[in-house]
Amino acid sequence: MGKTFPGTEPITGTEILSGTKTGTEPKYILLVEPKPKTGTKKITRKFNLKEVVYFLQAELGLRLKQHELLHADSLVDIVSRSKSHTDLYVGSSLAEIKKEVNKTKVLYGLLKEPEFNIPLDDDDEEDESFNNASFNHNEDLKPPKKKKLKRDMLLTKKPKNDPNSPPQNRIPLPELRDIDKSERIRAMRELARKVPLGPDSMPTICFFTFINPSQSVTSLEISEDSSLISAGFADSTIRVWSVNSNNKLYSLKHPDELELLDKESDDIMERAMDEKSGKDCRLLCGHSGPVYSASFSPDRTQIISGSEDGSGVMIIKILNLDDSVRLWSMLTWSNLVCFRGHMYPVWDAKFSPLGQYFASCGQDKTARVWSTDHYQPLRLFVGHQSDVTSVEFHPNCNYVATGSADRTVRLWDMLNGSCVRIMTGHQATIDVLKFSSCGRYLASAGRDNKIFIWDLSNGESALNMLGHNRAVKCVSFSRDSTVLASGGMDGMVKIWDINKINSSSSDYNNSANKNQTKSAELGSFRTKSSLVLNVHFTRKNLLLAAGPCVHSDKSRQL
Template identity: 55%
Template sequence: MAAAPDEASESVKTEPELLEDVKPEIQGCADNEEAALGNGNGVSPKPSSPQAAAPAAVTSQAGSSDVPDRQTLLAVLQFLKKSNLKESADILLRETGILDGEDAHCLSPEQHSDTDGAEHSILSRVTAGSASLSSAPGASANSAHGKVSSGPQDQPDVSAVLSAYTQQGDPALYEEYYSGLKRFIESVLDCHRAELSQLFYPLFVHMYLELVYNQHENEAKSFFDKFHGDQECYYEDDLRILASLTKKEHMKGNETMLDFRTSKFVLRISRDSYQLLKRHLQERQNNQIWSIVQEHLYIDIFDGMPRSKQQIDAMVGSLSGEARREANKVKVFYGLLKEPEIEVPLDDEDEEGENEEGKPKKKKPKKDSIGSKSKKQDPNAPPQNRIPLPELKDSDKLDKIMIMKEAAKRVRLGPDCLPSICFYTFLNAYQGLSAVDVTDDSSMIAGGFADSTVRVWSLTPKKLRSVKGTSDLNLIDKESDDVLERIMDEKTASEMKVLFGHSGPVYATSFSPDRNYLLSCSEDGTVRLWSLQTFTCLVAYKGHNYPVWDAQFSPYGYYFISGGHDRVARLWATDHYQPLRIFAGHLADVISTRFHPNSNYVATGSTDRTVRMWDVLNGNCVRIFTGHKGPIHSLTFTPNGKFLASGGTDARVLLWDIGHGLMVGELKGHTNSIYALRFSRDGEILASGMLCVSMHILGESVKYCL
């Protein structure tokens, strides 16, 4: 049964709504403190009232400590009776234990067919102590909205009994509740103050949103003006959005704040600090703050010493708080796949010969490098067939042979041996360049522009050529040794090719490992696959509903990842026009994506200030990294797959240990947003870029400003 919306006033909820509001309180009465704490490894506090959990000595007046709970049960019993749900009423009477033990055992299902006597028994106990309801926040709300009425049978009105839940307390007292908690936290020991101070921001946001949602605009504005200056500086952007939400209608169109209200904000607090908070809320009977803690916060309790402010500041800042500890406990296969055995021919200078003294030269032993993997299987590597990967083509094998040769000759980089740097400048771009990618062999560079075009340049003397037409290809001898050269049309040779197809600015480009394809993503919501043999669009992948900010090829080709404004990342295969996986979990735009070197995982960075790792096999989130104070624009893995680096608008570069799910370092030196990150092939040097380029070498930084 449900009342029509027009029949219910703004301050009184319909009966089904009342029942939904009662459920958390009833569950809280049944749960004990041991159940609320769980096993100590992490809790999301179950709905329970501080009054129900408070010691008997706190409210010892005529046994009135449980009166609000008994009145709530009576209201539910009345509703069940009106709805002809007598069996449910019987079960409620037995399970809650509100009756004497002997009465509960004596009431059989037949005797429960009429619950009037049971209700009268409960009512007599409730009304005996009804005069002692003045200290709870709910009681002040009742007095503000009307007294509890007593009919001929002394049964309180349902709406009056539950007015504390429907109104969520007197809006004029919100400032007092928040100020009281603030004074308490400032008065505790320093070791607990830093941990409990984490409550300020989520409580501030939820209390403000609650005032706005209940259409208390004046109280909400006063509350915001008084306390928004107490929040941490890295929440400024969120507070700016929050300040624009002044009416209930504004909340419906703001996805970020809706997510904040519906998801749980994660706080990591020591057990001692949590007990201090719980005891304070119980003694003050601060139901308003306690209900927010229960409904909207996830308190991850740990045993041990409280964390310092420096430790907390290093991990907080995201839209959803810290990551839950169990979120980073899943095993991740971060090792590299075993490379196929490829024989590397010796160079001419390595062959035996005679030197100037007539002695034969010795062969140079091949060095083990990052390019040539050990034949022994890495214990941290995923099974070879965990996900299907494309087979190596002859051209891929030639590329790997070239990489192995270059790796054998490579000089180890370090502070005393810095790499050489080559810059390419785009002339006459008129600030329209929005994306750049370079092939691994530095033979081509692609740029995405705000005019919806993609341009590809050759970085070698060899010009870009297209394949001949069908009629011309039929005339070519397919058995000739130079067939690959004959199929190219010399008439189309040029240093630059322009690709048309997008209908909005291009935000990212990515070359395939074999240099045969190019990806581009755009504001038009599509990801396009271009052929570098014909320089035409092969496929337009349509799945995102809004602009696509990033797209990246897998190290093995075939797969690619995309992320966009719709707050999800999608895994694609070049031969499927629909996504293979949808990675959903971010609370805001996904603006950076990157494949792990073994292609079994992908990393995503978001404007919700978190980095997530996803398993390609099943689509599950296996890592959540928090610590950034701004949107994350760049990600890169070390070549050995053990570490992940992330950079964002907070001018910080953070290093993450993938195996343990921990932050292992922070690289400082930038003063503005970081838009690019890349490791050297040996993993010894990390280059980061904003308006200048920095190289970080074993804790030392070298900066080249443009």
């Protein structure tokens, strides 16, 4: 490599130089594949970027993309890696991320669950009365209480102290209301009956198809308890359906009628609803552009949505700005608040698992955290170099993950707004993020057709899954985090084995080839002609999926 390089004029304007900043001279190092029987090659000299590109293109006839060169501002005496290692490390538009970035400790454990006095189910009460009546005639026989005791243990089991869990008061969390406690109890009962999933026990899939919608479906969301589905459309509307056709969508009674109700009644919410107002579908109007995201609050009384006005003229966008996040009431089915702050379209908006807080992100390269009782953002996350396309709250609400068109995944601390993890490996825009129920792992997927599972303890890739032929638009962990479901623009629903994760592996280079595998795929299910825009596991591990039906020619255009 002692060759003298000629002038750099022949490579001016090439693809590799188009992403570099004007006026900067970044240094890159050339990594050489080890030759068989000769050992590993080492290159310690730093080269000017233009010199390296000219040599590879002009002298060797190679055409390299930007991700095949590694940033080496602080790297000396680097051992070369294979292409699979390089692909897992690189992908960001910022090139390889320095390891020092991911040294901050992340408290990924779950918050301690509050203690509840959980009453018995109706089924349990019937079983108990039946057992007592059946065995009263014989005092020597004892009713079989083994099954009931096991169920009670599941509901009242106290979690062990997790050293990775954040303190309960690390950030201000909303107080639990009576309706929240009732919902927690109901969720715990349902989770206690979840079906274990794995290679020998595949999930049942129920698919909801949107047939011949009048406008393009731009977003789909299923509520946490799997009772509601919302869809955002290109005509700026949002529609909400109840999954169970017997459960209508009601609105509040007239204020004069509400004044007559007993406010201390246990069933005040049921009494406040107008029984004559029940509908199968509700329409929300207020945005003036395509609705790219919608998210239900945990108590299913509010919806947060993000949109853009779609105008191509900047003057019109200033006068008729709708690059906004809107908060909707599911009691009155009307717009409550319009949150302003983003300068360009809002690509994603999500409620936190505990409610009150929600996050949004958009084309202005920022993500913001808001509270439903404040009109100004509480946190502003800045660091991405391109559109922030996806956002997701950690289960313990102390962290927010973002994915971007700069091909990086970042984890932000809610306490101080700092970036504590930067994860690279994707080679295209990241469209979806999802945390595992245990809080340790983060799944990301996007337009490079890949799915990455990231270990938040060290910021490294724990699993890299290939299988989709087109962009992956949705992922979801099962309730016990044993399998992962994914769906995308290829009309496929795929099931992946998360037990393939080798959490004990600390040597990234040695485990890279094992992690980049297709063997984790457990099953693949094709729709007739529907895109898969959302997958969601119910609390009992039934898999729900949804998407619009499209013709083959329209699918190719998308």
